[in-house]
Amino acid sequence: MSLDKSVKSQSPWQIGFERLKKNRLAMIGFTLLCIVVTISVFAPLLTSYDRDAIDTLNSYQKPSAEHWLGTDELGRDTFTRLLYGGRISLSVGLVSTSIAVLIGVILGTTGGYHGGHIDNIIMRIVDIFMCFPFFLIAIVVAAILGPSIWNVMIISGILGWTGIARIVRAEVLSLKEREFIEAARALGLNSRDIIIKHIIPNIMAPIIVYATLGIARGILSEAGLSFLGLGVKPPTPSWGNMLAAAQSMRSLRLHWWLWIPPGCLVFFMILSINFLGDGLRDALDPKLKQ
Amino acid sequence: MYKYIIRRLLLMIPVLVGVSIIIFSLIHLAPGDPYSAMIDPNTPTEEIENMLQNIGYYDPLPVKYTKWASRALTGDLGYSIRYQEPVVDIITRRIGNTLLLSVLSLTLSVVIAVPLGVISATKQYSKFDYIATIFAFIGMSLPAFFFALLMIKFLAFDLKLFPISGMQTIGSGYTGIRLLWDVVHHMMLPVIVLSFLQMASFMRYSRSSVLEVIKQDYIRTARAKGLSEKLVVYRHALRNALIPVITLLSSSLGFILSGAILTETVFSWPGMGTLIYQSILNRDYPLVIASTMLLSICVLLANLLADILYAVADPRIKYN
Numbered sequence: 001m002s003l004d005k006s007v008k009s010q011s012p013w014q015i016g017f018e019r020l021k022k023n024r025l026a027m028i029g030f031t032l033l034c035i036v037v038t039i040s041v042f043a044p045l046l047t048s049y050d051r052d053a054i055d056t057l058n059s060y061q062k063p064s065a066e067h068w069l070g071t072d073e074l075g076r077d078t079f080t081r082l083l084y085g086g087r088i089s090l091s092v093g094l095v096s097t098s099i100a101v102l103i104g105v106i107l108g109t110t111g112g113y114h115g116g117h118i119d120n121i122i123m124r125i126v127d128i129f130m131c132f133p134f135f136l137i138a139i140v141v142a143a144i145l146g147p148s149i150w151n152v153m154i155i156s157g158i159l160g161w162t163g164i165a166r167i168v169r170a171e172v173l174s175l176k177e178r179e180f181i182e183a184a185r186a187l188g189l190n191s192r193d194i195i196i197k198h199i200i201p202n203i204m205a206p207i208i209v210y211a212t213l214g215i216a217r218g219i220l221s222e223a224g225l226s227f228l229g230l231g232v233k234p235p236t237p238s239w240g241n242m243l244a245a246a247q248s249m250r251s252l253r254l255h256w257w258l259w260i261p262p263g264c265l266v267f268f269m270i271l272s273i274n275f276l277g278d279g280l281r282d283a284l285d286p287k288l289k290q
Numbered sequence: 291m292y293k294y295i296i297r298r299l300l301l302m303i304p305v306l307v308g309v310s311i312i313i314f315s316l317i318h319l320a321p322g323d324p325y326s327a328m329i330d331p332n333t334p335t336e337e338i339e340n341m342l343q344n345i346g347y348y349d350p351l352p353v354k355y356t357k358w359a360s361r362a363l364t365g366d367l368g369y370s371i372r373y374q375e376p377v378v379d380i381i382t383r384r385i386g387n388t389l390l391l392s393v394l395s396l397t398l399s400v401v402i403a404v405p406l407g408v409i410s411a412t413k414q415y416s417k418f419d420y421i422a423t424i425f426a427f428i429g430m431s432l433p434a435f436f437f438a439l440l441m442i443k444f445l446a447f448d449l450k451l452f453p454i455s456g457m458q459t460i461g462s463g464y465t466g467i468r469l470l471w472d473v474v475h476h477m478m479l480p481v482i483v484l485s486f487l488q489m490a491s492f493m494r495y496s497r498s499s500v501l502e503v504i505k506q507d508y509i510r511t512a513r514a515k516g517l518s519e520k521l522v523v524y525r526h527a528l529r530n531a532l533i534p535v536i537t538l539l540s541s542s543l544g545f546i547l548s549g550a551i552l553t554e555t556v557f558s559w560p561g562m563g564t565l566i567y568q569s570i571l572n573r574d575y576p577l578v579i580a581s582t583m584l585l586s587i588c589v590l591l592a593n594l595l596a597d598i599l600y601a602v603a604d605p606r607i608k609y610n
Contacts, residue, residue, distance in 0.1 A: 025427075128308040131589040135551055136566060136582060140313070143570045144320040216431070223433055224552055228567070246439045249454075253447045263436035271431035278427075 016205070019283035026279020029272035036269060040086030049077035051084045052235050063257050070257040072245065081237035082261055088238035089266070092153050093218035099157025101164060101211050108168025109195045113176055122165070129162045138221055142230035149238070152231045156221040164210045171203040205284040212280055216273040223266045239266050295598065302590050309586045310362075310579075314355050317575050358579070368576030372569065377580045380565070387457065388554070388561030391477065392546040395484035396539070403489035404535060407496030411531075412523055414501065422493060429490025435552040438483045442556070445479065452479045455558035480557045484550060488542060495538050500531040533603045540596035543588065 020026055039046060055075030063070045069078040111122035138155050145151040184194050225231035226240025234241055239262040246252045246259035367377040410422040446454045453476050464472050504527055512526045554563030562581060569577040
C-alpha cells in the first residue's frame, strides 16, 4: 500500500480549523464579523458625507435616498457616523482585549509557574477583582477619569483580565509538571524563556478562545459606558454614544433611525463573536467545553 | 465542613479590605470636592477652609480610610451628601425594590429556562434544540439596555401596553389592590428584559450539564436495566445535572444586583442600580462607597453559598 501524498500529517491547528469550517454558526459569525470590519475600515469610500459635517437645516431627517439612515439633531448623516463609529467600537474591543490578555497571561503564567507566595498574592488580587461588580466599578472609574476613548479601553482591559489569568494559571499548573518542561529546565533555560517559548505556545488555544469572547465584552462595555455619557466623547461617533440619542424621550419615541441601527450593530457584532468564540472553543479546545 | 465555612469567611476579610481600599482611594482621587455644591457661594473662603479642615477633608488618605473603616465597622456608613440623611436609611429604602425585581426575574428565568435546557439536551440536534440554541445566543448577545429601549419604544410608546418608566403612576393616589396592580404593571417590562437575558445562560448551562451526565456509566446502566427514557432522564440524570445550575444561580445573584444598573436606569426603577448611578454622577461619595461595598459583600457571600450548596448537593465533593 502506497502512502497517498495528499494525506499529509496535520498540525493540531489545522485539525482545529478544519473542524471550525464545518461549524455553520461559527462561519456565519466569522463572515458577519469580516463584513462589518471591512465596511468600517473602508468607511470613507462608502459614503460621500463628512463624518462631522453639520447641516442644521436638515436635522432629524427621516431615512431617504439621500440620507440612508436619516440625520441626527445637527443634521449629520447617521449612516456615515455608523460606519465611522464601527471603527471606534471595534478598536475599543480589540485594544481592551489586548490589555486584558497581556495582564492575564503575564500574571497567570507567573503565578502558575512559580507557585508559592507569588501565586498566593496574585490569586488574592484575582479574588478582589472578581468580586467587583464589573459595570459598577467601570462607571465609578469612568466618572473619575472622565469620558474618553482611551479610558474606556483601559477600564475594560484592567477589569477584564481575571478570567484569563485563572484559566492560564490552571493550564500552567498542569503543564509545568510535564517532561518536556522538566527537560527544558534541565537544559538550563531560565524561567522566562521556558514560559515564553514552551508554555505559552501550548496554551494558545484557551487564550484565543477567551480573547475572542473578550472582544465582545469590550464592545459591550463601550456601548454601555458611552450610552451613559461616560465613554467615547462626541463628536467622535461610536455605537455607544450614538445609542445615547435614546436617552432623550423624544428621540426614543420618534427618531428610531438614530438609535436602533447602532444598537442592532452592537447586537450583531456580539452575536457573531459569540458564535465564532463558541465554535473556536469546540474546535480548538474540547476540554474547555462546558 | 464548618471548618471550611469559617476559613472561607475569614478569607473574605482581606479581600473585603482590599476592595474597600481600592474603591476608597479611587473615589478620593477624583478631582474637586463634593461639598462645593452644598455651600452658599457667599460664604467667606476662610470659613469654608475651616469647615473642610474640621470634617477632615485635608487628612491624608490613609487617615481618612482608617476613620471611615472604624466607623463602618460599627455600622455607621456615613451621611449622604445629596440626600442629607444617613446612607443606611437610603439603602434600606431602595434595596427592597431591587430585590423585588431581581428575585422575580431570577425565579422566572430558572423556571422557564431549566426545563427548556433539559428538553433541548434530550433532543440534541433536533429542530427544537437548534431554535433554543439560537434563542440562547440572542439572549447572551443582546445588550440589556438596548433590549430595554426597544421594549419601551415598541410596547410602551407605540402599543401603549405598559407604562414607560418608574414604579408607580405619579400622583395617582392608588391604594390597596389598585396600587398593587399599578406596581405590577410597571414591573412587567423590566422583569421581561432581565429574565429573558438570564434565561439564555441558564438554558445553555442546564443543556450542557445534562448532555455531560447522560454520557456517564450509571446512565447506561439505568438504560440497560430497561428503564424508560423518561425515567432515565428525569429520575436519574436530572438530579446530578442540576448541581452545576446551583452554582450559576448563586453567582448570578451578584451579577443581577450590579448588572441591573443599566436596566434600572433605563426604566427609572427606584432601586440600587439607579441609586448608585445617580450617586456617582452627584459625587455622593459616602453613598457610592457604601453601596459598592454592600454589593461586593453580596457577591462574596453568593460565591460562598454556591460552594456550600454544591457540597451539600453532591456528596462526592469534599472540602478540606
